[in-house]
Amino acid sequence: MRTGISFTLSPADRRRLTAVVGDRNAPQKHVWRASIIQLSANGAGTVEIMRRTGKSKTCVWRWQERFVEEGFEGLLRDKTRPSRIPPLGADVAECVVALTREDPPAETTHWTADMMAKATGISASAVRRIWKVHGLQPHRWRQFKLSNDPAFVDKLRDVVGLYVDPPAHAIVLSVDEKSQIQALDRTQPGLPMKKGRLGTMTHDYKRHGTTTLFAAFNVLDGTVIGKNMQRHRHQEFIRFLNAINAEVPAGKAVHVILDNYAAHKHPKVRQWLDRHTRFTFHFTPTSCSWLNAVEGFFARLAKRRLKRGVFYSVVDLQAAINRFIAEYNVDPRPFKWTACPDRIIAAVKRGHQALDSHH
Secondary structure: OOOOOOOOOOHHHHHHHHHHHHOOOOOHHHHHHHHHHHHHHOOOOHHHHHHHHOOOHHHHHHHHHHHHHHOHHHHOOOOOOOOOOOOOOHHHHHHHHHHHOOOOOOOOOOOOHHHHHHHHOOOHHHHHHHHHHOOOOOOOOOOOOOOOOOOHHHHHHHHHHHHHOOOOOEEEEEEEEEEEEEEEEEOOOOOOOEOOEOOOOOOOEEEEEEEEEEEEEEOOOOOEEEEEEOOOOHHHHHHHHHHHHHHOOOOOEEEEEEOOOHHHHOHHHHHHHHHOOOEEEEEOOOOOHHHOOHHHHHHHHHHHHHOOOOOOOHHHHHHHHHHHHHHHHHOOOOOOOOOOHHHHHHHHHHHHHHHHHHO
16 A cells, blocks of 8 residues: 555455455445445555556555545445536526527528527536527427407306306206318238337328217216217208207206307398297307316227227218217216316416417
């Protein structure tokens, strides 16, 4: 051991060093560091330690000093080293953030890391780090739609009131149409899923026509009344209302939640409504399809049955939809509204204020 460095091992340190050296799963850097300390404590010289561990003189001396200063725990920890590249200044990060919030100069819609790196003279990885620290993701975007309905608040509270506290001895139905459902057939059969491989499906397809599903979702018990029709005009809508009237128990009031589609407000529909006094229409605010509970059923239908389905004709498509509705009605779940209308109203107000201030 070199002059000025001396130490003795306690029994606990010897056991720990021996355990590290004998552990086949220990990192090799921990093993040779422990070996240096063991050999040093046994009286081996620097040259002997270098020969048996394969390390340089400065390396042996460094870990001898580390053990003297920090003990056994110091052997398991690497000290950080200063970077060879000087850190970027705060002004560089401010410049990147400011440019990111502006439109890029080229004919493109958003900044990329390579474009920003070229514009600011730093690396693309540095740009990504700055974006991550400041929570910027120029490659991502979200869609939104704010309602401009002047009666937004009244309609929102009316519909939510039906969800939360429906009238006694009444039925609440959420009604809408899912139009242009395509009967798509694949040009070639796909391969089934197996270990290490996903199920396959050709990207091209054959169109065999379309159908429109009229659906009424019962908010109270979760059942669905569905009818497939070729078109979605007011004539088909009236036929669907007649089907609802036939299935709903007589003597009960029916509250129907609808969007503002023109067929729902056709004069002949209003005439039908005048003849059937137990029906009451409640229209959602404009641009608020998310407020209609039946949209959740449509999303489940599209995800579980339509998106990856193969249909050889419109009749085949309609039969599949009818089977899905029948299976859905076997174990229905009542609809539960949990969002606070006051928070929704406040969020819409903030959205309008943000748009007005920005533009």
